Amino acid sequence: MSEHSIASxxxxxxxxxxxxxxxxxxxxxxxxxARLALTGGSDPRLNIAYEAVDRQVQRGCGVWLAARFIDxxxxxxxxxxxQLQRSCARFANVLGALGIGRxxxxxxxxxxxxxxxxxxxxxxxxxxVFCPLxxxxxxxxxxxxxxxxxxxxxxxxxxxxxRKVEGIRALLGELRQVLIVREDANEALPAGTTDFxxxxxxASELFQTAATRDTDVALLHFTSGTTGMPKGVTLTxxxxxxxxxxxxxxxDLHPQEVYWCTADPGWVTGIAYGLIGPLTCAVTMIVDREExxxxxxxxxxxxxxxxxxYTAPTxxxxxxxxxxxxxxxxxxxxxxxxxxxxxxxNAEAVIWGVQAFGQPFHDxxxxxxxxxxxxxxxxxxxxVAGSMGRAVPGIDAAVVRRTAAGGIEAIDSPDxxxxxxxxxxxxxxxxxxLDNPERYRASFHDGWYLAGDLARRDREGYFWFxxxxxxxxxxxxxxxxxxxxxxxxxxxxxxxxxxxxxxPDPIAGQAVKAFVExxxxxxxxxxxxxxxxxxxxxxxxxxxxxxEIAFSQALPRTRSGKIMRRLLRARxxxxxxxxxxxxxxEP
Ligand code: WT7
Numbered sequence: 001m002s003e004h005s006i007a008s009x010x011x012x013x014x015x016x017x018x019x020x021x022x023x024x025x026x027x028x029x030x031x032x033x034a035r036l037a038l039t040g041g042s043d044p045r046l047n048i049a050y051e052a053v054d055r056q057v058q059r060g061c062g063v064w065l066a067a068r069f070i071d072x073x074x075x076x077x078x079x080x081x082x083q084l085q086r087s088c089a090r091f092a093n094v095l096g097a098l099g100i101g102r103x104x105x106x107x108x109x110x111x112x113x114x115x116x117x118x119x120x121x122x123x124x125x126x127x128x129v130f131c132p133l134x135x136x137x138x139x140x141x142x143x144x145x146x147x148x149x150x151x152x153x154x155x156x157x158x159x160x161x162x163r164k165v166e167g168i169r170a171l172l173g174e175l176r177q178v179l180i181v182r183e184d185a186n187e188a189l190p191a192g193t194t195d196f197x198x199x200x201x202x203a204s205e206l207f208q209t210a211a212t213r214d215t216d217v218a219l220l221h222f223t224s225g226t227t228g229m230p231k232g233v234t235l236t237x238x239x240x241x242x243x244x245x246x247x248x249x250x251x252d253l254h255p256q257e258v259y260w261c262t263a264d265p266g267w268v269t270g271i272a273y274g275l276i277g278p279l280t281c282a283v284t285m286i287v288d289r290e291e292x293x294x295x296x297x298x299x300x301x302x303x304x305x306x307x308x309x310y311t312a313p314t315x316x317x318x319x320x321x322x323x324x325x326x327x328x329x330x331x332x333x334x335x336x337x338x339x340x341x342x343x344x345x346n347a348e349a350v351i352w353g354v355q356a357f358g359q360p361f362h363d364x365x366x367x368x369x370x371x372x373x374x375x376x377x378x379x380x381x382x383x384v385a386g387s388m389g390r391a392v393p394g395i396d397a398a399v400v401r402r403t404a405a406g407g408i409e410a411i412d413s414p415d416x417x418x419x420x421x422x423x424x425x426x427x428x429x430x431x432x433x434l435d436n437p438e439r440y441r442a443s444f445h446d447g448w449y450l451a452g453d454l455a456r457r458d459r460e461g462y463f464w465f466x467x468x469x470x471x472x473x474x475x476x477x478x479x480x481x482x483x484x485x486x487x488x489x490x491x492x493x494x495x496x497x498x499x500x501x502x503x504p505d506p507i508a509g510q511a512v513k514a515f516v517e518x519x520x521x522x523x524x525x526x527x528x529x530x531x532x533x534x535x536x537x538x539x540x541x542x543x544x545x546x547x548e549i550a551f552s553q554a555l556p557r558t559r560s561g562k563i564m565r566r567l568l569r570a571r572x573x574x575x576x577x578x579x580x581x582x583x584x585x586e587p
Contacts, residue, residue, distance in 0.1 A: 004347060005382040009336050009359040017380040018248040022390065025249065029393035031427055034245040035214075035238075038280070048218050048240040049088060049125035050209045052279035056081040064256060065284040069114055070300065072290050079114055081282070084121065087114075087200065089207035091122025094199045095153065098177055102127040102210060105149050105220055108265075109133045109142065109156035109164070112287045115181045115196065116265055119155045120275060124218055127210030128153075129234075131220035134266030134478075135160060138541035140488050141230070143168040145222050146175060148434065149232055155179045161190050214238035217431060221268045223368040224481030225439075226471040232434030233268075235371045240276055242372035242428035246392060247277030250364060252337055252379040257307040260286040260300065262315060267478070268368045269341060272428075273310055277372075283308075294322035302330035309335060312342045314476040316349045316361060317507050327356040337379050339364055342477035343509045344465045347386030363388050365420075365463065367451060368479075369443070371428025375420075375463050387462040388455070396423035399457045400448060408446035414459040417466050421448035471565045473502035475510050480544055482565060488539045489514055489546075492532050494522045499555050499563040500546060503572055514546035515568055517555050524551035558582040 011017055019025045036042070038051050056062065062082035069077040095106065106123040107130075110116045116132075123130045131149050133142060142164055146154065151174065156165065158180050169175070169192065179196040180189055189195055212218070219235040247253045251273065259278050263269035278285050286304050290296060292315055301309065319327065338353055339362040353361040365375040365388040374397055377389035391397040398410040399418040411418045422429075424444065433439045443449055454466040473480040482500035489498035497517040502510035516532060518524055529549050536545040556564045559582060570577045 004385045004387065006350065006354060006360040006385055007382055008362070008379055011380070012336060015254060015336075017378075018252050019250075019378050019393070020380045022378060022381070025393045026391075031241065031394050031425075034394065035241045035427070038241060038244055044213055045211045046214050046237045046240070047124065047127075047209050047212045048237050048276055049121040051240050051244065052276050053081060053085050053088060053121055054125075054209060056279070056282050057085050061255070061282050064282060066279060067114070067117065067285040067287055068304070069112070069287045069289055070304075077114060079117070081279075084117060086205045087118040088122040088125050089205050090200045090203040091118050092126035092207040093203035095123065095126045095128060097199070097203065098153070100128065100153055100176070103129060103217070104152040105129040105131050106153040106155070107131040107133050107146065107149065107151040109135055109137075109154060109160050110181065110265075111135055112265060112270075112289050113181065115155065117275065118200075120265075120271065124237075125207060125209050127212050127216070129217050129220050130271075131222075132266050132271055133222075134264060134543070136266075136541045136543040137164070138537070138539050138544070139164045139168050140539040141484065141541065141544060143171060144229060144484070145232075146172050148229060149220055149222070150174050153177045153179065155181060155196060157181050157183055158187055158190055158193075159183065161193060166190060212237045214427070215431070219271065220434065221271070221368045223268075224472055224479045224484065226481070227483050230481060230484065231436065231439065233368045233430045234432045234434055235428060236431050239272070239371045239428035240280060242394075242426055243272045243277035244280040245394070246373040246376075247273065247281050249392060250362075250373045250376040250378065251277070251308055251310060251339060253278055253281035253283050253308060255282040257283045258286060258305050258334070259283040259308045259310075260288075260304070260306045261310040262288070262292075262297075263310070263312065263342075263477075268371070269310075269312075272372060292318060294319055294326050298327060298330045301332055301335060305334040306332075307334050308337045308339070310339045310341065312477045313340055313345045313349060314343065314508050316340060316345070316352075319356075320349065320352050321507065324352075324356045332357060335359075338362065339376075341366065341373070343474045345386075345388075350383060350385035360385065365389070365453075365465070369430040369449070370422065370426075370451075371430060372426070374422060374426075384460075384462050387458070387464050389463065390461045391463075395426055397421070397463070398423075398448070399455055399463070400450070402445075408448050408450075411457075415456045417454055417456045419469055420451040420453045420455050420463065422451065423447065424449050471501070473500070473510050473512055475502065475505070475512055476508045476543070478543055480512060485512060485514065485536070485540065485544065485546060488536055489516060489532065491539065492535045494518050494528060495532065496520075497555055497563065499552075499565055499568055501565050501569045501572065503548075503569075511548070512544070512546040513548045513550070513572070515550050515552045515555055517552050557584045559584050
C-alpha cells in the first residue's frame with residue numbers, strides 16, 4: 001500500500017461490507033447478476049420507480065421510513081415507503097388524466113421537497129421521462145433546457161414560476177402544463193397554471209407500473225460542454241441496475257440505515273444517489289431543505305444518527321474553514337462512511353476527515369454520462385488520500401492515449417498521464433445526447449468511451465485526477481459551460497465579445513471569470529462592469545454567473561476567429577502561453 005493510505009472506519013458489529021475483498025469482487029461481479037438481484041427474475045420489464053419504491057412495499061417494508069425532510073425550523077416530515085408509493089401512483093394517474101403520453105418529459109424546478117420525490121418517481125412509474133432542473137438557474141438556462149428537453153410538464157412553485165418561467169413561457173411551445181406546488185394554502189395561483197396538490201388529491205392511489213424495458217429512456221440530465229448548447233444526457237431504466245449495485249458496493253448501504261446525500265436534486269448525483277440508488281437499498285434518506293450551514297450540518301449528522309454520508313469537496317472545504325472545534329461540538333458514533341464526489345478532493349481534506357471525524361472521506365469519480373459511480377475508494381480497508389480510487393467491479397476503466405494512427409491505446413506504464421476511458425457496456429451508460437447523435441458518436445473511439453478528464457493510474461490501479469481535457473468549468477461541483485455564460489454576456493447591449501474561464505478558488509475549486517470586449521465607442525467603467533454583472537446574474541442565476549468581469553480591448557483569437565480561452569487562462573495564471581502559432585496577429 002502507498003504512503004497515502006488511511007484506514008477506513010471498521011464496520012460495526014453485525015454489519016458486513018458489501019465489498020470486503022476488492023479483487024474477489026472484481027472477479028465474481030457480473031451485470032447479469034446485478035440485474036437479477038433487482039427484479040429477482042428474468043422479467044424483461046424494468047422500471048426505476050418500481051425498484052425504488054414498490055418493491056420495498058411488496059417485500060413488507062412499506063412502514064419503513066423512506067425519507068425524512070428537515071425544514072429551516074428543524075421541523076421533520078417523514079415519508080414511509082407505502083406513503084411514497086401512494087403519492088407516486090397518484091401523480092402517475094395525474095399525468096394520464098392530463099393526457100400526457102408515455103415517454104413525454106416531465107421536469108421539476110423545486111427545492112429538496114417531498115413533491116420532488118413524488119413527481120420524479122411518479123413520472124418514472126408512468127413511463128415518462130423525468131428531468132430535474134436546478135432551482136438556482138436563472139431564466140436563460142431554464143429556457144434553453146425546457147426547450148431542448150421538449151418538456152411537456154413542469155412542476156414548480158409560484159415563486160420560481162413568477163421569477164424565472166413566466167417571462168419565457170410564451171417561447172415554450174411544447175410546455176403543456178405547469179403545476180404549482182403551493183408553499184402556503186392561501187397563495188394565489190399564477191395564470192395558466194394548475195394546483196399540484198388538488199390534482200393529486202383527486203387521483204387514485206392505484207396505478208399499474210408501466211411495462212418499461214431496460215432500453216427505455218427514463219432520465220434526462222443536462223450537462224455542459226465547451227462549445228454549443230447544453231447537452232441532454234439520456235439514461236435508461238437500466239441505470240437503476242448500476243445505481244443500485246454501486247449504492248451497495250461503494251456507498252455500502254444496508255436496509256434501514258440512515259443515509260444523507262447533500263447533493264441538490266437538480267443534478268445527477270441528487271437523483272442517482274439522492275433518490276434512486278438509496279431507495280432501492282431500503283434506507284432512510286435525510287433530506288435537508290436548507291442551504292449549507294456548518295452548525296446545522298453537524299447537528300443533522302449527530303441527531304439523525306446518519307450512518308453514511310455522501311457529500312462534495314466544496315462543502316468539505318467550507319467545513320474545514322469553519323474549524324474543527326465546531327465538528328467536535330458533537331459526536332458521531334453512528335457515522336461509519338463518508339464519501340465525496342464531483343470535483344477533486346485534495347489529500348488535505350481526506351486527512352482533515354480523520355482529524356475531525358476519526359475517519360477519512362472516500363473519494364468517488366463519475367459523470368452525468370456514466371450514470372453511476374465508476375471509480376471509488378471503497379468502504380472496507382483503506383483510502384488512498386488524494387486518489388479517486390479504483391474501478392468499480394464490472395467497470396473496465398483505463399487511462400488512454402490517442403495513437404498517431406488515430407486510434408486509442410490503453411497506457412500500461414504507471415503514472416503516465418492520459419484521458420480516462422471506459423469500455424462501454426455498463427447498464428447506466430448514457431443512451432444518447434438528446435437530438436444530437438453525432439455528438440454521442442463522437443464520445444466513443446476505438447471501442448472506448450472517452451470521459452474528457454485527464455488522469456494517471458498508479459501501480460496499484462488507483463486513479464489520480466489531473467484536470468479536464470476541455471474548457472468546462474467546475475464551480476462548487478457544478479459543471480458550467482463557458483459558452484452558455486458568454487452567450488448571456490453577449491446579450492448585453494454594450495458587449496461585443498466575451499470569453500469565460502475558470503480561475504482557481506480555494507473553496508469552490510474554480511470560480512467563473514469573464515473577459516469582456518465592449519462595442520466600439522462604449523467606455524469601460526465601474527458602473528458598466530456592475531451593470532453587466534447584474535445582467536448576467538439575472539439571466540443565469542447566481543450559481544452560474546461570473547464572479548469577476550474584466551474588460552479587455554482585444555480578446556486573443558485564432559486566425560479563424562475563435563477566442564483562445566486557453567491563452568486567457570495561461571495569462572491569468574501566469575502559466576506558459578504554449579503554442580501561439582494560430583494566434584491572430586502572430587507572424
Ligand atoms: C465531472 C463530471 C460526479 C457526478 C456528478 C457530477 C469531475 C467528478 C470527480 C472526482 C475530480 C471529479 C470530472 C467529471 N469530477 N468526480 N472525484 N475528482 N473530478 O457530474 O456534472 O457530469 O461532472 O466532474 O471532471 O468529468 P458532472
